[in-house]
Amino acid sequence: MWDLSYAFPSLLLLLIYLGYYYVLPHIPTKRNLTFVSLLVIECGSVIMDILSSWVDMHHTIYPLSIEYFTNSLYFILFFLRTYAFFSFTASVLRIDNCRNLLVQLFVRIPSVFGIVVTFFSPWLKKIYYMDENGYHSGPWYNYIYIASALYLLGTYVIFFIYKNKLVRRREVAGIFWYNTILVIGVILRYMFPSLLLEDTFCLIAIVIIYLSFENPDFYLEGRTSFFNSKALKEYLGEISGTKEYNMFAVVIKNYKDVREIYGAQQMALGIQMIGNFLQKKYPGSLIFYYRSGRFIVHGHEKYNYDDMRKEISDRFEMPWKANGAELYLDAGYIYMGPKESSRSADVVLNMLTSALGKAESTVDDLIILGEQEFRDNAKETEAKRSLEYAIDHNLVEVYLQPIIDSITKKVIGAEALARIKDPMGKIISPSIFIPLAEKSGQIVELGEQVFEKVCRFISENNMNKMGLKWINVNLSPIQFMRPDIGDKLLAIMKKYNVNPEKIHFEITEEIMVEESLLTKQIELLQNSGLYFVLDDYGKGYSNLYRVKKCPFINIKLDMSLVWEYMREPDVMLPNMVNTFKSMGFSITAEGIEDEKMDEEMSRVGCDYLQGFYFSKPITMEEFVAKYS
Numbered sequence: 023m024w025d026l027s028y029a030f031p032s033l034l035l036l037l038i039y040l041g042y043y044y045v046l047p048h049i050p051t052k053r054n055l056t057f058v059s060l061l062v063i064e065c066g067s068v069i070m071d072i073l074s075s076w077v078d079m080h081h082t083i084y085p086l087s088i089e090y091f092t093n094s095l096y097f098i099l100f101f102l103r104t105y106a107f108f109s110f111t112a113s114v115l116r117i118d119n120c121r122n123l124l125v126q127l128f129v130r131i132p133s134v135f136g137i138v139v140t141f142f143s144p145w146l147k148k149i150y151y152m153d154e155n156g157y158h159s160g161p162w163y164n165y166i167y168i169a170s171a172l173y174l175l176g177t178y179v180i181f182f183i184y185k186n187k188l189v190r191r192r193e194v195a196g197i198f199w200y201n202t203i204l205v206i207g208v209i210l211r212y213m214f215p216s217l218l219l220e221d222t223f224c225l226i227a228i229v230i231i232y233l234s235f236e237n238p239d240f241y242l243e244g245r246t247s248f249f250n251s252k253a254l255k256e257y258l259g260e261i262s263g264t265k266e267y268n269m270f271a272v273v274i275k276n277y278k279d280v281r282e283i284y285g286a287q288q289m290a291l292g293i294q295m296i297g298n299f300l301q302k303k304y305p306g307s308l309i310f311y312y313r314s315g316r317f318i319v320h321g322h323e324k325y326n327y328d329d330m331r332k333e334i335s336d337r338f339e340m341p342w343k344a345n346g347a348e349l350y351l352d353a354g355y356i357y358m359g360p361k362e363s364s365r366s367a368d369v370v371l372n373m374l375t376s377a378l379g380k381a382e383s384t385v386d387d388l389i390i391l392g393e394q395e396f397r398d399n400a401k402e403t404e405a406k407r408s409l410e411y412a413i414d415h416n417l418v419e420v421y422l423q424p425i426i427d428s429i430t431k432k433v434i435g436a437e438a439l440a441r442i443k444d445p446m447g448k449i450i451s452p453s454i455f456i457p458l459a460e461k462s463g464q465i466v467e468l469g470e471q472v473f474e475k476v477c478r479f480i481s482e483n484n485m486n487k488m489g490l491k492w493i494n495v496n497l498s499p500i501q502f503m504r505p506d507i508g509d510k511l512l513a514i515m516k517k518y519n520v521n522p523e524k525i526h527f528e529i530t531e532e533i534m535v536e537e538s539l540l541t542k543q544i545e546l547l548q549n550s551g552l553y554f555v556l557d558d559y560g561k562g563y564s565n566l567y568r569v570k571k572c573p574f575i576n577i578k579l580d581m582s583l584v585w586e587y588m589r590e591p592d593v594m595l596p597n598m599v600n601t602f603k604s605m606g607f608s609i610t611a612e613g614i615e616d617e618k619m620d621e622e623m624s625r626v627g628c629d630y631l632q633g634f635y636f637s638k639p640i641t642m643e644e645f646v647a648k649y650s
Contacts, residue, residue, distance in 0.1 A: 024075040029218045032225045033068045039232060040065060046238035049249060049257045049308065053113040057236045060106040064228060067103050068221045070096035075218065078157040089152050090144045097149055101136035101169060103224065105129075107204060108173040111197055114235060115184040116259075129176075132169040139165070170208045177201050196234025200227040245290050248297045248311040254318060257308070258367035267320060267363045270330050271356035271374070272300070273381040274315030281315075284349055289315075291344035292351065299337060304330075316378050327357040331388055354381035358391040365396065373399045404444060405454045406462075412442040413464055418471040419443070420479070421639035422493070424649070425610060426631045428624040433649055437494040437528070437632065438476045439639045440468055465498045472496075473511065476525065477518040479642050485524065488649040494555055496528045502543060508550045522550075526576065528557040548573050555610075559583070570605060577602050579628070581613025588619055596626040603627060 040061045048054045074092040077084050108129075136149075139162060143149045148162040181197050188194050207223025241253035249257075261267065274280060274296075281289045293315065300309050300319055307321035319330070334353065341348035356377045362370070373396055377389050389395075412418050418440055425435040442450050459465040473495050480493065501507060515522060527547075544554060555576040556569065560583040569577065579595070587595040599609050611623040614633030623631055640648065 024079060025217045026072055026075060028222045029068055029072050029075075032221045033065070033072065035225055036061065036065045036068060036228070039228065043232075043236070043238070047242070047247070047249070048236075048238050049241060049253050051113075051257055051260050053110070053256075053260075054236065056106065056110045056113045057231065060103070060110055060231075061228065063099055063102050063106050064221075064224055067096065067099040067224075070099055071218055071221055081152070081156040086152055089157070093150055093152075093157065094140055094143060097140040097143075097166070098137050100166060101133040101140070104170050104173045105133035107201075107227070108177050110231065111177045111201065112180060114193065114197060115180055115187055117180060117184060132172045136165060136169050167208060167212055170204075174201060174205055174208070192234055196230055200230040200234075203227045203230065243311040243313075246294050246297055246311050248309050248317075250310065251312050254310045254312070254320070255367060255371060257320070258370055261363075262367045262370065263364055265363070266360040268325070268327070268360050269356075269358045269374070270319045270321065270325070270327055271312075271378060271381070272296070272317040272319070272334055273354045273356065273378055275352045275354055275382055277315035277382060280349075280351060284347065288344050288347050288349060292342045292349040295342050295344060300334075303333065312378065314382075316382075318374070327355075327359075327388075327390075331355050331357075335387070354384060354387055354389070356381050356389045356391065362391060362393075362396065369396065369400075372403060376402070402454065402458070405450050406458055408442055408444045408450055409455045409458055409462075409464060409468075413467050413471065416471060417442070418468055418475075419641065420472050420475045421641055422645040423632060423639040424637050424645075425494070426636050428620075428628055428631050433489040434630065435492045435494060435526075436490060436645065437639075438472055438496070440472045440496075441639075460498060460500065463500065465500050466504070469496070469498055469501045470510065470514075474514050474518075475642075477514055477520045480520050480524050481518040483646055484650070488646065490649075492524055492526050492553075494526045494528050496557070499530070502529055507543075508547050508552070511547075511552065512550055522552055526553045526555045528555045528578070530557050530561075544572055558612075569602075569607075574607060576608045576610055576630070578610040578612055578632075581633075584611050584613045584619065584623065588622065591622075599627045 043058070043061065070092060074089075074096040077089055077092050081089055139146070140149050143151065143160065148160045149165065150160050150163060151158050177197075178201065181201070185194055185197070188197075203223050203226050207220040207227075210217075210223065211220040241249055241256070243250040284292070293311070297309055297311060297317060300307075300317055304319055304321055304325060307319050307325070310318040310320060312318055319325075334355070338351060338353050341350050343349075356374070358370070358374070373391055376399055377391060377395070381389055419442065421439045421441050422436040423439060424433045425437060426432065427434040440452065440456075442455055444450055456465070459468050476493055476495055485491070497507075504510075511527075512522075515525070548554070554572070554574050555578060556572070556574045557578050558580040559569075559577050561580040579599075583595060602609055608629040609627065610630040610632060611619075611628040612632050614620055614623060614631045614635045616635055619633070620631060620635055637648075
């Protein structure tokens with residue numbers, strides 16, 4: 023009567039998937055729990071489909087109670103399975119209907135109704151009934167197809183409404199195809215009820231789900247088998263605002279340098295040992311590996327962060343022994359308490375990522391993420407948005423700060439400084455947005471906008487009338503090292519018919535670390551007729567030998583050198599000025615804030631002066647009005 027040949031292979035494959043899924047770790051999200059429930063229900067459904075069909079085919083040797091029990095249990099599992107597939111799709115699309123009791127009850131009505139009718143079928147004989155001739159379909163038997171159709175239709179509806187929540191094409195295609203496979207399975211069951219084909223199509227749908235969403239390897243860091251950053255993001259996204267938690271992060275300091283010292287293989291073993299230590303030390307917590315020697319212990323309130331820091335620090339006092347080698351590592355720590363767990367997952371992860379970067383290099387061994395840290399991070403996030411908006415819409419403003427001749431006390435030049443504003447029109451500090459632009463690579467577009475606006479200013483205004491001989495424009499290290507930088511700068515100057523003598527490019531000491539690259543690039547640009555100024559001398563890595571080899575026309579003393587000299591005068595700064603001048607460089611002193619500094623820097627031989635004593639940076643329009 024029933025062909026069981028399709029059901030047995032399906033059952034074996036389902037049991038393999040269920041066993042394999044349980045062997046690998048998986049995060050306790052609603053979606054994963056729903057998938058486990060789906061696997062268990064489907065396994066039970068196939069088992070009972072086989073048993074009930076076997077009993078029905080041999081009804082003469084089994085008591086009536088066994089026949090009713092096996093058939094009723096199969097139909098109950100059938101209705102649970104249809105709901106489980108729908109529920110999994112809802113969890114993938116992050117549709118939370120559990121908080122609304124009415125919605126929850128409404129969604130479950132088709133399956134609950136089918137289960138109730140099935141339970142009373144031995145007496146009501148609606149879905150099926152048994153007599154001396156064996157199994158018979160009841161008058162309401164087709165309700166199983168109605169319930170399946172309702173859930174599948176609902177699945178397609180929510181899929182097309184909420185599919186924009188999915189960011190991966192694999193996931194969009196996965197939802198569409200596994201539900202399409204289920205539709206085909208229901209149709210074939212209706213057409214060929216004796217073949218038990220629907221179980222095979224349910225298996226195919228589960229395979230698609232596994233490959234698209236539930237492969238544990240998606241959420242495990244390949245070398246260590248700890249949960250990865252994707253797992254952390256999904257887990258926090260589900261529990262944020264509904265469950266309190268704390269996080270304690272362990273960061274290996276100077277990870278890249280340490281990895282080069284010990285080698286990739288040794289460090290991989292060390293990472294595994296550290297993760298194993300954390301798992302054993304804090305059972306019940308989830309351990310995430312956030313790349314580059316950074317671990318996150320997602321725990322409960324029972325763990326005190328002071329105790330955790332001491333316990334982990336004590337372990338780091340001892341070497342981590344791997345393959346006969348001893349790894350001596352130093353660690354920094356980050357703690358976020360339950361008070362902050364109500365924030366959105368994106369905010370927490372953004373703050374955590376920023377803190378992890380700081381913890382790797384800071385001298386402090388513990389960073390506590392509290393209200394002030396999140397407020398500062400929110401400002402940084404707003405600055406990122408403002409920076410991106412300003413660059414995309416060509417809204418980067420250029421302010422000019424005058425450079426004064428130390429003898430005549432008249433304006434002789436100016437420095438162009440980039441400024442951007444937040445949505446309220448307030449200027450964002452360059453100390454915030456410049457590092458952000460350098461980190462994101464937007465510094466190139468930022469610099470090009472500033473340079474073009476300076477060239478336009480020069481072409482549209484009478485420089486001689488303002489006393490200006492040149493304008494200094496800053497070149498970031500990223501800009502400076504681009505092989506096409508000379509062509510781009512000259513093209514913009516040609517566009518506005520600007521003489522190269524009117525612009526001096528300021529580069530910082532940071533560029534001078536890579537001496538061979540510096541020499542090659544600066545020679546290339548100098549041959550194009552461009553002029554260079556060394557900015558912030560005394561702040562970084564430069565020395566007299568490097569300065570001597572580079573064709574700078576001016577050296578700007580960093581304000582820290584100037585201020586230190588004014589606090590404790592000595593012979594170092596005057597001798598430095600004399601040395602540079604004997605080598606043919608002119609000297610600019612930055613950070614001049616009062617008359618005394620003006621007089622002293624002029625006395626020691628500085629050619630030019632710059633600072634708030636003369637003027638703060640002002641808009642181009644204000645500069646023209648003030649100095650024309």
